[in-house]
Amino acid sequence: MVRISTLVGLGLVAAVSAHPGHDVKAEAAERAAALKGIRARGVNHCATQLNARGLEANNIARREQTLQKLRKARGLDGPLLKARDLSPLNETHHSDLAVDPTTDPSELFASGGSCVLAEDVTQGPYYVSGELIRDDLTEGQQGIDLYLDIQLIDSNTCEPLPDVYLDFWHSNATGVYSGVIAEGNGDSSDLSNLDSTFGRGLQRTDSLGVTAFHTLFPGHYIGRTPHIHVLSHPGGTKVNEENNTITGLYSTTSSYVGQLYFDQDLISAVRAVEPYDSNTVELTLNADDWILRQELDDDVDPIVEYVLLGESVEDGIFAWVSVVADSSVSKDVTPAAFLTEDGGVANENAWPGGGPGGLPSGFPTGVPPS
Structure with missing residues (x-):
């Protein structure tokens, strides 16, 4: 029986090299090929159907209510700052929309970007199987609060996907992933990071395909712009209620993988704040990120819409995005590690980043049972 516990996270350490065994250009090529196989790209073609069913109106109302609740909890008022336009690879893409408390919510909270989940051989990288079902991923780490509203849409039917x-x-803020040990991921000699779980978790979509997370704005590492990995599990996935995770630690399946991104101005504003400013790794711009470039076309724009909760990023960020997945797909996933009753265990059948390849010697490993 697997028992999952939340353990002390690894301290903030700047990444010093790219993920070993992980070729960013190769992953970009894989995602480009996989995206071509998705029959319905993005959610633009679903707009009429979503509007007819009142789902867009529901999204606008929900996002407005959530924002007001977050601002009230933090004692914030005054003008809102909305960002991003339709030029996601430009260095600057703040919206020209003049936003204040009287702005029509339909202008402010309309759906914008959409992330398409597609086959991704590397699963990320750094996917860990067995993480907690929870909506708060912060675990006492330092950084800027980020609240994400996500709606999952079926690429085949344009219907929301519930119970997924x-x-x-x-x-974390300085580019370190929890749950894995690898050169270029913080202090690779500190094996305790296998047991850490910050910045990781699962949530189930509701009847309208919606879920939400509270996390911290991600940092960056060599070769990548800041991003968040998303993996959808097939409908009907069972829950291990005793352990607060899903079943199938060693037999995880997915309806594909994707990544969420942020506009360059927001990244720059965050990077000027502690502890993000302690990361000495050169920042890769959105325009230079190979994987992001493969995601973008007329219907696919995985850069989230957002507003600042207050007058600066330090007050926190509320963001929203549509995520599109093919609900008919179920593929095996090769995690980089497993979170077990005895803590984290690296998968000896995978590179530290995930996917096939095998680990170098010296890593704590475990073999999934047959």
Whole structure:
């Protein structure tokens, strides 16, 4: 029986090299090929159907209510700052929309970007199987609060996907992932990071395909712009209620994988704040990120819409995005590690980043049972 516990996270350490065994250009090529196989790209073609069913109106009302609740809890008022336009690879893409408390919510909270989940051989990288079902991924880490509203849409039917578990993982403020040991991922001699779980978790979508997370804005590492990994599990996934995770630790399946991104101005504003400013790794711009470039076309724009909760990023960020997945797909996933009753265990059949390849010697490993 697997028992999952939340353990002390690894301290903030700047990444010093790219993920070993992980070729960013190769992953970009894989995603480009996989995206061509998705019959319905993005959610633009679903707009009429979503509007007819009142789902867009529901999204606008929900996002407005959530924002007001977050602002009230933090004692914030005054003008809102909305960002991003339709030029996601430009260095600057703040919206020209003049936003204040009287702005029509339909202008402010309309759906914008959409992330398409597609086959991804590397699963990320750094996917860990067995993480907690929870909506708060912060675990006392330092960083800027980020609240994400996500709606999952079926690429075949344009209908929301209810009762689907979404797996999220991302690096901390200085580009370090929890749950894995690898050169270029913080202090690779500190094996305790296998047991850490910050920036990771799962949530189930509701009857309208919606779920939400509270996390921290991710940092960056060599070769990548800040991003968040998303993995959808097939409908009907069972829950291990005793352990607060889903079943199938060693037999995880997915309806594909994707990544969420942020506009460049927001990244720059965050990077000027502690502890993000302690990361000495050169920042890769959105325009230079190979994987992001493969995601973008007329219907696919995985850069989230957002507003600042207050007058600066330090007050927190509320963001929203549509995620599109093919509900008919179920593929095996090769995690980089497993979170077990005895803590984290690296998968000896995978590179530290995930996927086939095998581990170098010296890593704590475990072999999934047959």
